[in-house]
Amino acid sequence: MIENYLGFPDGTSGADLADRARQQAVKFGAELVMMSEGVKAHFDNDHIHVRLADGESLTAKSNICATGVEYRRLGVADEARYLGRGLFYGAGAAEAPYCSNEHVFVVGAGNSAGQAVMHFANYASRVTMLVRGSQLSATLSQYLVERIEARDNVDVIYDTEVSALHGASAHQSPVLQGLTLCNRKDGSEHRQSASRLFVCIGGEPNTDWAMDTSIVRDASNYLVTGPDLLTHGQPPAGWPLKRQPFYLETSVPGSFAAGDVRHGSIKRVASAVGEGAMAVSFVHRYLQEHH
Known part of the structure; x- marks a missing residue:
C-alpha cells in the first residue's frame, strides 16, 4: 500500500498505480x-x-x-526450499487474508517492512517485527513508528536476525515451521515456532x-x-x-x-x-x- 504519494489521500496499491500508468502510457502512444x-x-x-x-x-x-x-534474500540455508511455503519476499499483500489468527514474522526495518507489519496486524493474531538495529526511527517514517507502537498485537524485537529456517514435509512439499533467531549483540540463539515469514530487507539492483x-x-x-x-x-x-x-x-x-x-x-x-x-x-x- 502506497500512502505517501500526492493525490491519493486514501492510499493506492502498487499494482493499481502501475496499471494506471500503463493505460496512460498507451493513451499517449507508447509501445510496450x-x-x-x-x-x-x-x-x-x-x-x-x-x-x-x-x-x-x-x-x-x-x-x-x-x-x-530484486528482493534481497536472507542468505540462510534452505531459503529457496521454503519460498512460497511459509517464506515470502516483500509485503505479501495477497497472503495477508490467509494469516487470520496466525503469528506472523516480518524481517526488516524500512518503510516497506513497517507497512507490511501494519497490514498483517489487521488479520493476524500477532505480528512480530525482527529488526537488526537497535531502533526504528533511523530507518522508518515517524508516522509508521507511531502506528506500530500503538498496535497491541505488534511486537518489535531489536538486534535480531534469522539464522536458520526449520520445517517438515507436508504432502511431499516442505513447509516452514520454525525459525532460529540470533541476538546480534551476544550471539545467543533461540528457536521460535513460525509458519509465516515475510522478508522486507531491500533489494539488489537489476x-x-x-x-x-x-x-x-x-x-x-x-x-x-x-x-x-x-x-x-x-x-x-x-x-x-x-x-x-x-x-x-x-x-x-x-x-x-x-x-x-x-x-x-x-x-x-x-x-x-x-x-x-x-x-x-x-x-x-x-x-x-x-x-
Missing part, C-alpha cells in the same frame, strides 16, 4: 514490450543494443534504465545487463549518474563529450537511469516518478545535441 526481459546490452556507434530473453533485440539512440531492484559495458556502477551495482560521476569536478575517464553528464545520465552519453536502480536515489514513489519525467527531458536534450 511485455514479458521480455533485457538480459544483455552493449554500446556501439552511439547506440544501445539490447538483447531480450526471447531472442529479440532492440536498438536505440538513447535509453532510460528504470529496472528497479543491472546485470550492464555488466560488460562501460557504464559505471557503485560497489552495490547501482548505476552511478550525474554529479556522482565527477571526481574533483571531472567526469570519468572515457567520457567523450565537452559538457559534464546530465543529472540522471550514466557514464555513457545518452544512457540515463531513474528510480531505485540509480545510485543515491530516494526510495519513494514520488521521487521515482519525478526522475522518470526528468530523464525524458534529458533524453530530448541529448537527441537535440546529436540531431
Whole structure:
C-alpha cells in the first residue's frame, strides 16, 4: 500500500498505480514490450543494443534504465526450499487474508517492512517485527513508528536476525515451521515456532545487463549518474563529450537511469516518478545535441 504519494489521500496499491500508468502510457502512444526481459546490452556507434530473453533485440539512440531492484534474500540455508511455503519476499499483500489468527514474522526495518507489519496486524493474531538495529526511527517514517507502537498485537524485537529456517514435509512439499533467531549483540540463539515469514530487507539492483559495458556502477551495482560521476569536478575517464553528464545520465552519453536502480536515489514513489519525467527531458536534450 502506497500512502505517501500526492493525490491519493486514501492510499493506492502498487499494482493499481502501475496499471494506471500503463493505460496512460498507451493513451499517449507508447509501445510496450511485455514479458521480455533485457538480459544483455552493449554500446556501439552511439547506440544501445539490447538483447531480450526471447531472442529479440532492440536498438536505440538513447535509453532510460528504470529496472528497479530484486528482493534481497536472507542468505540462510534452505531459503529457496521454503519460498512460497511459509517464506515470502516483500509485503505479501495477497497472503495477508490467509494469516487470520496466525503469528506472523516480518524481517526488516524500512518503510516497506513497517507497512507490511501494519497490514498483517489487521488479520493476524500477532505480528512480530525482527529488526537488526537497535531502533526504528533511523530507518522508518515517524508516522509508521507511531502506528506500530500503538498496535497491541505488534511486537518489535531489536538486534535480531534469522539464522536458520526449520520445517517438515507436508504432502511431499516442505513447509516452514520454525525459525532460529540470533541476538546480534551476544550471539545467543533461540528457536521460535513460525509458519509465516515475510522478508522486507531491500533489494539488489537489476543491472546485470550492464555488466560488460562501460557504464559505471557503485560497489552495490547501482548505476552511478550525474554529479556522482565527477571526481574533483571531472567526469570519468572515457567520457567523450565537452559538457559534464546530465543529472540522471550514466557514464555513457545518452544512457540515463531513474528510480531505485540509480545510485543515491530516494526510495519513494514520488521521487521515482519525478526522475522518470526528468530523464525524458534529458533524453530530448541529448537527441537535440546529436540531431
